[in-house]
Each structure stands twice: as C-alpha cells, then as structure tokens.
Amino acid sequence: MHDLRALRSEPDAFDAALKRRGLPPQSAEILAEDKVRRDALTALQAHQNRRKNLARDIGQAKRQGQDSTALEAEATQLRDEMAALEARAEAANRRVTALLENLPNILDASVPEGQDETDNVVVKQVGAVRAFAFTPLQHFELGEKLAAMDFPTAAKLAGARFTVLRGALARLERALGQFMLDMHVTHGGYQEMSVPLLVNDAAMYGTDKLPKFAEDSFRTEDGRWLIPTAEVPLTASVAGEIIDRDQLPLRMVALSPCFRSEAGSAGRDVRGMLRQHQFTKVELVSVTLPEESAAEHERMTRCAETILERLGIPYRRVLLCAGDTGFGAAKTYDLEGWLPGQNAWREISSCSNTRDFQARRMNARYRAEKGPEHVHTLNGSGLAVGRTLIAVLENYQNEDGSVEIPEVLHPYMGGVTRLT
Template sequence: MHDIRTIRDNPAAFDAALSRRGIDAMSSEILALDEARRAKILAAETAQAEANKAAKEVGAAKGRGDDAEFERLRTLVAEKKAQIAALNDEAKAQDAALTDLLMRVPNLPADDVPQGADEEDNVEIHRFGKPPSFSFDPKEHYDIPGIRPGMDFETAAKLSGSRFVLLSGAVARLHRALAQFMLDVHVEEHGLTETITPVLVREEMMYGTGQLPKFGEDSYQTTNGWWLIPTAEVTLTNIVNGLTLDESYLPRRYVAHTQCFRSEAGSAGRDTSGMLRQHQFEKVEMVSITKPEDSAAEHQRMTKCAEAILEKLEIPYRTVILCTGDLGAGMRKTHDIEVWLPGQNTYREIASVSVAGDYQARRMNARFKPEAGGKPQFVHTLNGSGLAVGRTLIAVVENGQQEDGSVDLPAVLHPYLRGKTRITAEGALI
C-alpha cells in the first residue's frame, strides 16, 4: 500500500512511476477522495467545537432563568451531536474507500527496472552452465520411460480433476529428496530459519501480502472464510504483521517447505500437459524482513541462495530482471531464474526473487524501532522461491535423461536417496 503523504507531496512523480507500468494517472482520483475525507473530518471537528461551546452555555442559560435560550442551546447541542455522528460516518466510509483504492494500486517499480511490455523485454543478467547436447531427441518429463510409471495424471484427474498429479515410487522419493536437500542448503549454508507454517490463513493475511483485494480469483477460499496459501510468502511475511520490532531483531530470514494452491485463473490452455502448472504443488519459500537501507543487498543475496540450489544440482539456468510490463503488482523489482528444459528446448521460470520495499509492510503495519531513536519505520520485505520443488524435479529428470529411457540423478542428491544414483527405464530407483 502507498503512503498518502508521499502522493500529496509529489503527485506527478507518483503518476510517472505508475505510467511505467502502463497505468493511467491516478493521483487526482486518490487525492480527491483524500481531500473529501479530510474535509469531513474537519467539519466534524468544527461541529464538535461548536457543540462543546453550546454545552457550556446551556448551564449558564438555565442558571439565569432564560428558558428560551436554554431550550435553544439544548436543541443545538442535540443537532450538533447528530451532525457530528453523520460526518464521522461519512469520513469513515471515505477513509475505507481511500484505503481500498490504495490497496488496489500496484507497487511502484524501482528506478533500475527496465522498461518493457512483456516477458520478451526482460533482461538477462546472469547465466550458468550450458544446455546439454543429446544424441537423441530429448523428451518432456512425462514422456521419459523411467518417469512415466511414477507420474500418474489419469488417477489424479479421477481423484481431483485436471492439473493434479499422483507421484509414486522413485519419482515420489526424488521429489521428497529435492525438498529435503533445498531446506538443508538454505538452513545450513545460507543461515535461514526453518519454519513450518499453516497453509490456511485468515483473510487479513492475504491482504497483508497483496493477494487481496485484487487477485482473489487466483486463490482458493474455504466455506468458513480461510484462504489456502498460494505460497508461503503469505505466512512467512505475515509473521511480523502488526509488530514493531527492535532494530537489532533485523534482518529476519525464514524458509519453509509447504503445499501451495493456485486456481491458475487466466491460464487456460497453457502448460496443460505434465506438471509444470498445477493447482496444488510444493515449494520451498524464502522470506527476509530487513531495514530499508539493506533491502537491495538482501535481494542480491536471496537471488544467490536460489541460484546455488541449481548450481549444486548442475542444471543450466539463466537469471533475468523482469521489465515493468512483466513485474508482479506487489513488487518493486524481481529476478526470475529460468531453468533449461531440454524437452521444451527452452528456459522456463523456476523461481522468482522479489523486493517489495515497504509496500507490504504498510498493509501489515510492520515496523521497527531505530536503535538511535526516533519514530518507528516500516520494514522492507522480500520473498523468493528456493525452489519450486515440482519444477526442479522436471529439470532434474529432463536434463538427466538417457537414450535408453533411464535418468541419471545429480550427485548431490545421492546421500538423500540412500546412495541410489539412477532411475531405470522401468522406473526403479537403483
């Protein structure tokens, strides 16, 4: 959410930043609502002062036996009370409307985010490894003979419908090993605090990280009002919801492995084959809470944490900075990490690492007290995939596939698989 005072002070700069996202100027609409709200508050305060003055005069009129003046003043006080109540109700309604409007306005892009219309205008900033060359035509993950027995879409469709998968045997074990490996690296090498969070949250938590009010159709809500998390960003970031922290408490760095749930609204026809785009999936999520002056460096650090997972798995990837037209609504800047998928002969997104600035903190009212004193300041929040487990599994099996239908597995995973190194063409882990 945006600071109304910043918009008042420099509406032109606010509109210029929004225009980089292709959004028409909004400051006039916002400031008109703000002015109307402030006018109602001022009118209520004026009426309250008049009521207070009249109330003091009521006793004086009664004391000197001026019954007519006494009745006039008593009536005036009653009228002012009704007027004040009406003005306060109107101001409250306008305040709610202003808050709702500010909640819907996307974050302002950082100055160094490249201008662009869509993903074609994203800018590559780093590349690791070279796509492997095969003496055969590489298959997509669901067509690799050794993977097919453990990746059952038909049974999942019977159980739940489209965009679900049932993993079993060697594939299920590989999926579990990947999640464990990611957590161990982030905790033991990157210093993140492992956290187990709920996957059902209250509505205000979804508002806190920006999934609501604008993007409710992208998530699932239960009949009693809980929301299923689309990512552990929601739970991990909201740990500091409503808190004022000591500066010495920062930075806080969390990691969690959770189930995630997305309706995939608006993605009809995209990635319908395989498990690239699912309604239910698992992800290892990183979240950092920092001081404002530290968030840029933290963004770079978190990006390296995510990249390290793929480097240890020896999987080629590239990192891009998202342009203004591809940037998520709640973020100031995002690095996407795209992994090489031989079956599609292209790079596909496997992680997004983003800095929100104080946008989420204002929605959550999350602050810290500077050690040097002064007013509490809003924290900065960052989040990133570390990584999406299913997509990492896809990358591992597609890059490790062999001509006979077997899959060679990365050496770093062997200890997590009790020394097993391959999935045979028949689907056995050996």
C-alpha cells in the first residue's frame, strides 16, 4: 500500500514512478476521491461541534421554560446530515483504498528501465558451465530413466502439473530442503519456523496477494487460502505488531509445500517439474528498520547464492528491470541456475525488497523516537527445492543416465552417492 500523505505532497513524482511500470497517471483520481473524503470529514466535524452546542442550548432552553422546538429540529437535521456525511466519507475511503491497493510498489532508483525479462541486467555469473561429452538430458527424461519421476500416477491422482517422486529421488528432494534449512539457520542466522499452510484473507491481503492475485491461488470452501509461498504466513506473523527497535532485524526461514493455480501461465513449461501446482520451497523473510533494508536485501540474496555455490550449480544474479519486477517489490534479484538439458538459465530463486509496501497493508511497525513507524519487509527463495532438484539432476548427470549426488548432500542421503 502506498503512503497517501507522500502522494498528496508529490503527486507528479508518484505518477512518474507509475510510468516506469508502464501505467498511466493515477494521482488526480486518487486525490479527487481523497478530497471528497476529507471534505466530508471536515463537514462532519463541524456538524458534531454544532450538535454539541445545540444539545447545550436545548438543555438551557428547557431549564428556562423556553421553546426549544426549532433547536431540536435543527439537531434532527444535523443528525441526518451527519449520517450522510459519514456514508460519503466511508464510500470515498473505499474508493481510495481500491485504487491504491491495485497499484504496484514504487521502484528503487537502481532498477533498470525495460519492458520484460529480455531487459533484465546480469549482475554476475558464478561457476563454470560443464562441457558434456554427450548430449545432456532434461530432468524429466532423467527422472523417467531412473524410474523415479512418475507423471502418469500424479496425473491420475491430481491432474496436470503434479509429480510423484520415488525412492532415492524423493529422498534427494528431502535432502535438499534439509540442507538449505541447516545452512540458513546455522550460517545465515535465520530462525526456523513451522507455519500454517492455510491462511485467512488478512494474511493474503497484507502480503499483497489479494485482491490482485486471487486467481493465482487456491481457496478452500471455508474461505481460507492455501499458501502460494511461506512468505505469506512468515511476513504476516508481524501484522498489527509494534516491534521494539532493538529486536530488529527479524530473520525467519521455513520449508513448506507451496500451492499455485498458475492461472496466468497456461501453456508454459508443461513438461516436467518446472511449473507445478504444488512444490516445495525454502522461504527467507526479513523484517528490518527502513535504513537497513537495502543492505538486508544484499545479505539475503547472498545467503541464497551460497546454497548454489555449495551445491556446485552454475548460476547468475540478475537485476530485474522495471517491466519485470513483481507487483509488491521495489527491487528484485533473480538467481538463475544453469540447466544443461534445456541449454538455458532458469530462475531458481527470487529475492525482493518490498520496503514498507507490505507493512502498510498489514500495519506492521516498530517503536521509533517520534512514535511508531512502518518496518520494511523482504522475502526470497532460499531456494525453490524442486527447481534445485532439476538443476542437480541436469548438471550432475552421466552418459548412462545415472546422476552423481553433490558431496554436501551425502550426509543427508544415508550413504547413497549416485542415483542409478
């Protein structure tokens, strides 16, 4: 959510920021509705003061035996007008909120201009891309050769975009999640959390998933939502709180199933595990002081990079351009892992600084010297477990279809060092 006071003081800057997102000016319409609301509230206050004085005058007239009929009629009229003013203010406030809640975050000045992913900027590339003496297979081809990745059974159980993993491959997925958690807790200083997989409207709204992205999520018949990522319950855990300054930053991590309807991605990555309705992810969330969020963004991204480096997966850090930065983010780094089977770089993590955008929606604040101020929130994948599994399969494959297990995962695999 945007700061309405800032919009009032600098409407041209607000419109210029939206223009970077490819959106038309919005400030005039918002401020017009805001004026209706403020004018109604000002009139309401004047009516309240007049009605208070009338109550005093009516009482005095009655005590002195004077006729108070005219005063009482005016009081009745004021009551009716006050009800109308309250309704007008509330309606204008709803219209202002509806306009603001559907507008994306203001981009950081360092975000490059651009329309889509082709305009993103590669910040760095780490790790040597392996030269294969054979044509590398894609992950689903390897999974099927290993008889460990079963799409027909998943389709029978749940339909398209689901996967059943078997045996050592299922254990490898679990090993990756446990390894990531251990790294982030032991070396990254994150507190491990176990969170609900079902959340209410307030949690989804506060983390900017509602109302704009309702169609991309699954909703239960009782009105709750399956989490699209653990970002939602982790970040919403501070909703409505006023946090002591010395408690910040808060750093939280959770390994959870995630659920997405992928309504906006029909036809994309239909083969394999790249784009699923259900997947597992390690989510990183930080809650910080405003002046520390930029440094925290770099720190969080570095924590995610460390996982890829320890696994020996070549990757590159990409700064998303204006047209590709997500709705709630002020700035986003994507980490793209190299997939030799696809001969392509594919997103394996996304780390975003939302600044106070989410905090305003959920009213999450800290105790500042001059009174409570909104915190900044950040979120990132540390990493997407399924996509990391894909990267391991494709980068560590052998010509016979077997797959070596990265050494750092050996302690999690019960002695298994190769998938055959």
